[in-house]
Amino acid sequence: MLFMASSKLIDSSCSIARSLGVLGERWTLLILREALTGATRFAEFRAALGIAPDVLADRLSTLVEYGVMTREPYQEPGARVREAYRLTEAGRELQLALWSLQQWGDKHLPWPDGPTMLRRRCTDGAAVHVGYIDEQGHEVRAGDTQAVRTAAYPSAD
């Protein structure tokens, strides 16, 4: 039922709806949050999120199906073969959407003790935020941005 709803979104001409078709199921963005901070094993995702195994397996399968993660066998000495889930380049690019939500939550749904994570540049530790950027690499104010329809936009029925 949920999967049917997702399939409907995946067939949308709207790229927000298509993204949500893959990413919008409950838990999926939190699974990606764990993957971006280094989780690769089923047991790690399960321990971090406390979700039911069948739900976790379903969400990971969807992410593999749509090229957000890869599933590869790995084996530790003396243990049986297990599977490791790793982000693809497309998956790593979702950090931007997750940081957008993190930044918004830090500002508008603040935690009493302050933010638990900060966004930084690796090279010098300087603060980094998510925002709008022009083709010259300079920030654009939010109020100076607009979405414009193209010829591919579906016409009203």
Place this chain on the structure above:
Amino acid sequence: MLFMASSKLIDSSCSIARSLGVLGERWTLLILREALTGATRFAEFRAALGIAPDVLADRLSTLVEYGVMTREPYQEPGARVREAYRLTEAGRELQLALWSLQQWGDKHLPWPDGPTMLRRRCTDGAAVHVGYIDEQGHEVRAGDTQAVRTAAYPSAD
């Protein structure tokens, strides 16, 4: 049941989880998409999205409750009083998260006819993208960004 799950997320120390507690229900981000392109009336949201009235009413109530939208009465001549839903400043700031998803979907889940919406600067129509920015307003490469835990990060049990 769904609302209980959301409440659980809202109490998380993770600002991504808190944001999803308000925004992560099915349809909510698409309701915000419609609001960002000018929809204000219940009937407009319903016609654009084709969702059940009780689900739409529930999602709008959550958005009002958490300060993303306001609900105000309005009356057209000869008609009964209705309610208009408008984005607050916090709600307009969600354009960033929606554009992040749009940009990702355009690249990784492309539509056969090409993107239906483009992201532009109002003043000159130049292309705008969402990305990482330092304190001097210059773009930072994705590979040069990292999330760093603060003292507020919950310790492992």
